[in-house]
Amino acid sequence: MADEDHNGFSEWGGYFEAKKSKLEEQFAAASNPFRKSNLFDGISIFVNGLTNPTADELKRIMMVHGGTFHHYERSHTKFIIASNLPDVKVRKMDTSRIIAAQWVVDCVEQNRVLDYKPYLLYTNQKTTQPRLNFGKGKKNDSTLDNSTVAEETELDGILKELQQDVATSPKKHISHINNLSATTTSNHPNSSHSARTAVDPEFLNEFYKNSRLHHIATLGAGFKQYVCELRQAHGNKPFVKRGELRTLLVAGKLLSEDVSTKTPKRYVMHIDMDCFFVSVGLRSHPDLRGLPIAVTHSKGGTGATDVPVHPQANRQVERELFAQRFEQHLHDNVRADKVRYGFQKNMSLSEIASCSYEARAKGIRNGMFVGQALKLCPELKTIPYDFEGYREVAFALYNTVAQYTLNIEAVSCDEMFVDLTDVLQELQVDVMTFVTHLRQEVRDITACPCSAGVADNKLLARMATKLAKPNGQHLLQTEDAANYMATLALDVLPGVGSSITYKLNQAGLSNCADVQQVSLVRLEMLLGKKMAQTLYQNCRGIDPRPLVYEQQRKSISAEVNYGIRFSKYEELEKFLKQLSGEVHSRLIEIKRKAKSITLKLMVRAAEAPVETSKFMGHGICDNQTKSLLLKQSTDDLEFITQNVLKLMKESGFPPNELRGIGIHLSKLDDVVESKKENLIMNMFSKISEKQKDKSINIPIAIPIKEPLDMKAKSDSTNVLSLLKNAATRSKSNPAAAFKIANFFQVTATESSYSSSSPPPPPPMIHVASWADCFLNRSDLQPSTSKAGLARENKRLCRADQIVTKYMEELPQHMHPAIHQYITLNNKQKDVAPTVEQPEKQTNIFVNPNYKSLLATWVKTEAVPKPTDVNLIYLNICDLVLDNQMDKVYEIMKYFCCIVKTKRRNSCCWHMAYNEIESNIQEKVQEILDCHIYIREAIDCCKCQSFRS
Ligand SMILES: Nc1ccn([C@H]2C[C@H](O)[C@@H](COP(=O)(O)OP(=O)(O)OP(=O)(O)O)O2)c(=O)n1
Ligand SMILES: [Mg+2]
Incomplete structure (x- = not known):
């Protein structure tokens, strides 16, 4: 055949x-x-x-x-x-x-x-x-x-x-x-007991050849790697297909809305093949198109509603035990129903991997047992797996998208997120025109339909795909997000499984609309900080997760939960050696070493029948794991095997009670990563060498020539002095000058600077050196991870903004000097940490003593230096990004209280606090679309600092 x-x-x-x-x-x-x-x-x-x-x-x-x-x-x-x-x-x-x-x-x-x-x-x-x-x-x-x-x-x-x-x-x-x-x-x-059980030396091979979950997991991991490789190989080369599309657009063969006047916007696309396994299968069964079809191991027909059942199995008992477990322990009604309706007498327990939309119209779902599906739709036709076909189509899908952009986050063999912002901007094509074109191309090449959702974040893009399926596309506008999300059930949100749904249901929250009505604090009480904050955002359609293009394997495993029937320890030992060989070869394939070994065992539950309803299945089991942390990472087969056997012996479970075995290797070190680290180290050592050379050239203080005719003063180490001087001299912007001058006049009465003081400091902008900074240099240590660097970049942009805003009312002629200051300050930040302490905690608020740190800073410093103001802002910003809103609130409240106690130069501190607060509010608005209410506020008639 x-x-x-x-x-x-x-x-x-x-x-x-x-x-x-x-x-x-x-x-x-x-x-x-x-x-x-x-x-x-x-x-x-x-x-x-x-x-x-x-x-x-x-x-x-x-x-x-x-x-x-x-x-x-x-x-x-x-x-x-x-x-x-x-x-x-x-x-x-x-x-x-x-x-x-x-x-x-x-x-x-x-x-x-x-x-x-x-x-x-x-x-x-x-x-x-x-x-x-x-x-x-x-x-x-x-x-x-x-x-x-x-x-x-x-x-x-x-x-x-x-x-x-x-x-x-x-x-x-x-x-x-x-x-x-x-x-x-x-x-x-x-x-048959020995013929197709794990005792048979051929079993493992056969198991992996037939296991659909193994195939999809391997393909999924493979595509994550594939995207990495494509990105590395592509470099800065142009995307050929973009050129072709441009030609079509220019020739008017593809009509696009005019997008040139529109503000560039972020577009994330989620693309997913429709009933993937079925669509691939139908390529060789065109006569079955339009019918209810399912891909499964079962042949279907009467053979699936009347299967021979092992007499030692007891379906009724097993069904009830399974259902109870799912309902009572896991609160998983979906799976409980699945066994309740699927474990009926003699019905096939083969699972449907994928079913056509015609079958879905009859109530059939992916994952359902074939027997039950046939009861719902007796005319359901089944087709066999075609693993090679899935591979081929999946590659075609990835390759088609990759010809336009490599901003791809691989999700699985039939699904990915793509950031289209860049390609759309370059081609000046409207997003849905592009998506139509791309989907058509996928269809032409694969003969399989796919659907796509577009939005400005991953969560909404995925939700849009749901609206698009089958064979469609949908653009979900940000302004419609909250309303749309309100219509959805909780379990569609990422990370919300049966137990969280249960907790929320118990609290009277049954869908996203309900959760939208609830305060963050209440959610935190229910679910803990992290989950609550994610849920708070997600149920409104907010999803700050970036797309991850280069994903690294974190673990590797080999698991078998079928055919595990041993009577003697020797049989088990033989199998464990084989399974160790399997997981080892997977480790070698990805050129990694592991530091942790975990043995996962499925042990027949005491109340479970000895033989399972599903032929050679695992039945009702208790899951047990035993782990071992090695002193050194390893990829040595012998060593892994010995440790696996040791873990097995330590577990003490009799071989005949085992129903599933898995070996999981984690804490993987990474050859590529260590090379990268070396590169970074090399790069840093080069930079620090350059820095050494440059140190002669880079002045700590940069003389600013005209128009500031201020005399040099060595202790002028902060921007405030500059602001003050500039303000008093500002002629070009009287209103701003008045405001700033007013402010500084006030502060001047309290500070060492006074209107009657000697001439203002010299025209020098001091590059705040680490020694000047109240906080440690290491506190500004940027992370070397990709995410960390991306965050750092974002933070630095923001830092520029805050300084810019801080001084925006200064006359134009001061700007070049300020920019010079910012550039040098950032350069200093980039280089300095690598010279000394390369690995240290980034966020100062991680320190449990952060309150006393803040207090000491405010008390001991005469005026807040911009470096410190920036640092505080950036670190709080990070907390906002990490959804730690409680902490943000706590910090701001405390900071405000302390600032209010400051007597000398108080208005400088008021201004600094207000500047930080307003920027943080902006950030919160941007991310959470709300405003954080801080009970404390500066209320100063001198500097006119009032909460607006
Ligand atoms: N537990 C799972 C999950 C998935 N798959 C396989 C069968 C699916 O066809 C394919 C893709 O999974 P999807 O969740 O995308 O499901 P479909 O593509 O079948 O349907 P849809 O149109 O809803 O995407 O992976 C599987 O065999 N077992
Ligand atoms: Mg799919």
Whole structure:
């Protein structure tokens, strides 16, 4: 079958081969306890079409009498049981194996295997068309004799008895089953138990080839890496596709709104393939387009609503236990409902990875069990996985976007965020025209539809995609965000899972609209500071998270939660060695070393049935983890394996109680990162060398020539003096001059400067040296991480703004000197920290003694130096960005109180405080779209500082 060649199972003999083997094993496992004889030992049947007895009944007969029932026809299927088959079908078949169902019945009746030839349905006298054999088959299809009926009744009786046994008395059931298993296991040493469990040395390979979660996780991680590589390889080269698009726009082949007059705005796009696995699958099943389709391991049809269930499993018990756990411990009603409706008797527990929108219209959802889905929509068609296809389409999607921009944050194989600001500005194209063009290109290349959402942040862009799906696009305007968010449920927000939803529900908050009505303080009481602040913003559509383009792996793991059935420690040890090898090879692949090893175990819960409803599944488990922090990072297989075995031994769980095992390597060091660090170190050492050289050239104080004709004064170390002097001399802006002069006249009476003082300081702007600064140089240590640097840049821009604003009322002629000051001050900040203490805490308010720091500063300094004012502002700003609004409030309140106690130069401090406060208010407005109310305020008639 063509599909099988591309479905990732080819090495396994193809998807259906794998599936068929599994079903055979399931059948064998389920049959063992029912077995009464080995009459049909070595005989397999496949039932094609309607028969009498029915396929179900024949299946039970085979179970009881040691035969094999094939759900699919296989090359080694001994007999095909049928009553009538279409000619076209028969022509292609080996008719020498097609027999009537009565043969089975007669064999049971006579308790021996009869010659099948008289039961052949066709004789091959004609080569073109086999002739229907009106012999035994026909006669026997018409009625069942009494003995068959009796046999059927007996079989039904056995089954009912077993089921009742199972339902009413778990203990009795288990001992009964154990007895049965003991006999059957000894009779069948090669039973399925070892064939497809983790005991089988081939198991791990096969598991990973078939595990969809493994495939999507690998692809997702792969694309994060891929984006990094593309970005590094691209450098500053132009994007070819932008040129092509420009040509189309110029030629009028693509019509765009005129955007040239619009203010540049940030545009974040979220793009996601529609029912990804289905869309890829439909490329090779075009005839199924428009129908309810699901991708799953299950073949669907009646096979999915009537699966053989291991008699040791107890679906009813398991269903209730699962539901209770989800509801009571995890408050996860979605999953509780999933098991309640999906664990019904004999329904397939295969999960639907993806379903078409036609299936969704019938109530089917991704992740639902196939059995339940078929109850909702019996005509649901299932198609197999096509892992190679997903890879191919995912690459096409990423490559298409990457030809326009590499400002891509990879999310998964079918989903990413893209910052379009830059490409839109360059092409002067309107955002939705661009998105239409891009989506069409993706569709042309992949033959799969995708949807896109656009907004000014990631959260809103993702929400916009929800509005766009399927096969659409949506622009969510910032001004509509809060109203739109109010319509949404809480669990659509990032990081809001079942337990947070539960907590909020308990507090009477059931959706985003409710949360919008609640104060931040109340949310903090409910959820803790960090989550509360995120939720406070998110439910209003505010999301300050930047896009992360170069994502680093933080951990790597290999987990198996299927087929884990050990009886001896040796089997477990062998498997742990194999799994260690697997996780080790993944570590080597990404060229990393790990410092922490964690063993994750799923241990059968005490109350859980020994065998699981899902064939070889994990059932209800308690999760246990054991970790080890190594002295040194390692990528040594032997060392990792030894530690894994040690952790296993320490855990003390018996091998037969394990249902899932995972090895997790974390605290990864990074070859690339350490290279980068070296680069940074080198760069810094070069800078500091340059700085040494430059130190001769860079003056600590820069003489400003005209127009300031002020005399030099060595102790003029702050901008205030400059402001004062400038103000008193300002002629160009009388109003400002008046204001500033007024201010300084007032301060002058209190300060050492007075109108009667000697001539003002010289025309020098002092570059505040670290020694001048009240706070440590290390307090201004910029972070070397990317995020830190980005934040630092933002802070520095802001620092410029505050100084600029601080002095904006100065006459124009002073500006060059001030700019010079800022530039040098920033340069100093950039270089200085690397010379001495390269790693130190950035934010001074992290220090628990920050209040006394503030107090000492205000008390000991005569006037606030701009360096310190900036530092305080920047550090508070960081707290705003980190959503630590309580702390911001606390600091500002305290700062204001202290400033109010200042007697000398009080108005300088008033001005500094007000400057910081108004800038912080601006920042809060920008980020949280609100105003922070600070109870304390400066109320000074001298400098006219009043809260507006
Ligand atoms: N638990 C999961 C999550 C995802 N997938 C696979 C199947 C999906 O097709 C694909 C992409 O996941 P999406 O969440 O994007 O789902 P779809 O693309 O199927 O649907 P939608 O149109 O809602 O995006 O990943 C999976 O197998 N199991
Ligand atoms: Mg998708």
